Amino acid sequence: MTADLTSDLECRALTRHFGDVVAVQGVDFSVAAGSFFSILGPSGCGKTTIMRMIAGFLEPTSGDIRIKGRSVLGVPPNKRPVNMVFQHLALFPMMNVAENIGYGLRRQGVAKAEIIRRTGEVLERINLPGIGTRKVSELSGGQRQRVAIARCMVLQPDVLLLDEPLGALDLKLREKMKVELKALQAEFDTTFVYITHDQGEALVMSDAVAVMNAGRFEQVGAARDLYYRPETAFVAGFVGEANRWRGRVEAVDGTLAEVRSESGLLIRTQGQNLRPGDRVEIFVRPEAIAINLDAKTAAASPNQMAVQVSALLFNGANSRVLVRDPQSGAEIDVALPQSAEFSNLAKGAQVHISWGREQALCFADATL
Amino acid sequence: MSSKRLGFFLLLAPLVLWLGLLIILPHIDMAIVSLRTRVAPREYAPSLDNYAAFVTEPLYLFTFLRTAVMSILVTVITLIIAFPISYYIAKIAKGRSQAALFLMCLVPFWVSELVRTFGWIILLRETGVISGFLQWLGLADQPVEMLYNDAAMMLGLVYTSMLFMVVPLTTTLESLDDAVIEAGYDLGGTGPSVLREIVIPHAMPGIVSGCIVVFMLSLGNYLTPTMLGGKDSLWFTQLIYSQFIVRFNWELGAAFGFCLLFASSVIVWATLRLTGQTLERTMGEGS
Numbered sequence: 001m002t003a004d005l006t007s008d009l010e011c012r013a014l015t016r017h018f019g020d021v022v023a024v025q026g027v028d029f030s031v032a033a034g035s036f037f038s039i040l041g042p043s044g045c046g047k048t049t050i051m052r053m054i055a056g057f058l059e060p061t062s063g064d065i066r067i068k069g070r071s072v073l074g075v076p077p078n079k080r081p082v083n084m085v086f087q088h089l090a091l092f093p094m095m096n097v098a099e100n101i102g103y104g105l106r107r108q109g110v111a112k113a114e115i116i117r118r119t120g121e122v123l124e125r126i127n128l129p130g131i132g133t134r135k136v137s138e139l140s141g142g143q144r145q146r147v148a149i150a151r152c153m154v155l156q157p158d159v160l161l162l163d164e165p166l167g168a169l170d171l172k173l174r175e176k177m178k179v180e181l182k183a184l185q186a187e188f189d190t191t192f193v194y195i196t197h198d199q200g201e202a203l204v205m206s207d208a209v210a211v212m213n214a215g216r217f218e219q220v221g222a223a224r225d226l227y228y229r230p231e232t233a234f235v236a237g238f239v240g241e242a243n244r245w246r247g248r249v250e251a252v253d254g255t256l257a258e259v260r261s262e263s264g265l266l267i268r269t270q271g272q273n274l275r276p277g278d279r280v281e282i283f284v285r286p287e288a289i290a291i292n293l294d295a296k297t298a299a300a301s302p303n304q305m306a307v308q309v310s311a312l313l314f315n316g317a318n319s320r321v322l323v324r325d326p327q328s329g330a331e332i333d334v335a336l337p338q339s340a341e342f343s344n345l346a347k348g349a350q351v352h353i354s355w356g357r358e359q360a361l362c363f364a365d366a367t368l
Numbered sequence: 369m370s371s372k373r374l375g376f377f378l379l380l381a382p383l384v385l386w387l388g389l390l391i392i393l394p395h396i397d398m399a400i401v402s403l404r405t406r407v408a409p410r411e412y413a414p415s416l417d418n419y420a421a422f423v424t425e426p427l428y429l430f431t432f433l434r435t436a437v438m439s440i441l442v443t444v445i446t447l448i449i450a451f452p453i454s455y456y457i458a459k460i461a462k463g464r465s466q467a468a469l470f471l472m473c474l475v476p477f478w479v480s481e482l483v484r485t486f487g488w489i490i491l492l493r494e495t496g497v498i499s500g501f502l503q504w505l506g507l508a509d510q511p512v513e514m515l516y517n518d519a520a521m522m523l524g525l526v527y528t529s530m531l532f533m534v535v536p537l538t539t540t541l542e543s544l545d546d547a548v549i550e551a552g553y554d555l556g557g558t559g560p561s562v563l564r565e566i567v568i569p570h571a572m573p574g575i576v577s578g579c580i581v582v583f584m585l586s587l588g589n590y591l592t593p594t595m596l597g598g599k600d601s602l603w604f605t606q607l608i609y610s611q612f613i614v615r616f617n618w619e620l621g622a623a624f625g626f627c628l629l630f631a632s633s634v635i636v637w638a639t640l641r642l643t644g645q646t647l648e649r650t651m652g653e654g655s
Contacts, residue, residue: 055554077553084554090547094569103565107556155555 014063038202041212083152098132233363242283264328269360279365287335288359301354402622418623435604439586454537516598533578540574577650
């Protein structure tokens with residue numbers, strides 16, 4: 001990755017070992033100034049370790065971290081131009097809101113009147129004017145969130161790190177805070193680095209997302225790329241929902257291939273460098289599968305079959321149908337379109353499903 | 369009467385009996401005894417003579433003040449030693465070593481105070497371990513007596529009180545989220561400023577509750593000053609003992625007892641006011 005002048009944060013070959021365990025292995029990335037960058041991965045993948053190394057609580061075993069082009073290796077956390085919003089926010093319970101926000105300024109030796117002015121200003125910007133004298137325990141979850149961000153932003157850091165700050169909130173509030181966080185990031189025009197295991201959070205808010213697994217970055221890209229053009233089987237399985245089959249390539253014609261799944265389902269797909277006999281994994285997103293009540297409209301598709309509805313999973317706009325292929329017995333997860341045609345669909349009904357070659361994502365089976 | 373109320377009174381009974389028989393009743397009796405004076409054998413008249421004697425006799429007043437000041441000193445020294453220990457146990461040690469360290473603080477309390485204090489005598493006396501070691505090193509050319517002075521007594525009192533400071537401190541420090549300390553550093557704090565602005569304010573209930581307990585224990589200690597203190601390190605409890613047991617002057621002894629109770633109450637109250645804590649909060653959060 002080349003050094004580029006517009007990047008606020010850059011990590012090069014970042015590696016961290018804990019004894020024999022490799023938590024982070026040769027991670028490279030750079031974050032453009034003023035962008036929202038997320039690191040998405042399952043728990044234990046090493047994303048918190050990366051964050052703690054950037055904040056300065058851990059030193060990397062090898063590799064370099066540069067902030068605005070300057071290496072921060074060996075710089076203690078209190079001297080780094082980054083601030084962190086902790087998972088449980090870590091507001092100081094012994095101080096009121098204004099004292100919490102003013103803490104960093106007091107440490108910098110800013111004059112009292114200036115602290116009061118800047119604290120008031122940042123409270124305006126997070127839309128909570130006049131709550132300075134309140135205790136932290138008197139605030140709602142969403143307010144605390146904003147105060148925690150304000151406490152960092154008042155110091156005007158180059159990079160703001162956020163460690164799953166929405167994890168402790170309930171679902172409704174979390175949805176609201178996602179939008180609000182994105183708005184705050186635009187308001188402060190600061191680089192945000194956000195780590196989460198929740199793909200919804202990462203995809204909605206980020207300009208770029210890094211998907212992390214077992215200490216490595218699997219893919220870095222825009223949310224749309226990760227979803228439609230995953231580069232690895234892990235990304236395909238982790239980002240978004242997918243029907244997943246293991247199988248063996250039976251026939252190849254150029255980039256076109258036919259794969260027989262372990263359950264006996266024949267799937268027509270496409271991919272580079274496939275040879276007959278290769279073991280592969282196939283991912284088909286539920287929403288990529290078209291569902292029809294009769295065979296006529298579905299006829300043009302390379303993958304199509306007559307199936308029986310085995311279960312209806314109603315969840316408003318995210319409703320699903322589980323269908324069973326009578327030949328192979330395979331269960332397929334299909335998104336239910338919100339049209340009147342399917343409103344009376346019942347268990348046991350016969351339907352036709354189909355999907356295109358390009359919608360069946362094919363990867364070499366990594367588990368072998 | 370419903371069975372629910374009967375149950376309530378039965379549950380309350382031990383507490384009421386304990387408070388009534390062991391605390392309130394003896395104190396009322398002591399108060400009465402302290403407020404009378406013997407005019408002839410088996411003849412008593414109400415008077416304030418005992419309290420007057422306490423105020424006018426310099427030895428009594430001096431010993432009283434000395435005991436209070438030294439107890440405060442013991443409390444401060446205990447706090448200064450116990451705080452880093454507690455911080456280490458609560459925040460730095462992990463898993464097994466944390467439990468082991470805590471146990472090490474507890475182990476000395478499995479033997480009686482008498483035996484523990486005697487341990488110090490073995491170490492500090494003229495023919496003791498430390499004296500012998502110094503002579504062996506050549507740092508002393510004759511046996512060194514380290515017992516029977518104020519320093520030895522303070523040492524014993526601090527040692528005896530340590531656990532009662534470590535337990536509430538460790539408990540309150542454990543309840544401080546590590547992330548809050550890290551946030552302190554992350555936002556530009558240095559070690560001393562994080563300690564002053566975050567750790568100590570959070571630990572305040574534990575500090576105050578530990579200090580109250582240690583202060584009370586030191587003020588009311590009899591054994592340690594008697595065994596380790598010299599003839600100049602008179603402790604107020606020794607005066608009370610001698611009035612009751614040696615002189616059979618129960619009236620004066622009772623008055624002394626009340627003075628001690630009064631002093632400890634005032635000092636504890638003042639500490640709470642000074643630190644802005646309430647008794648409810650410190651006792652709730654402490655051990």
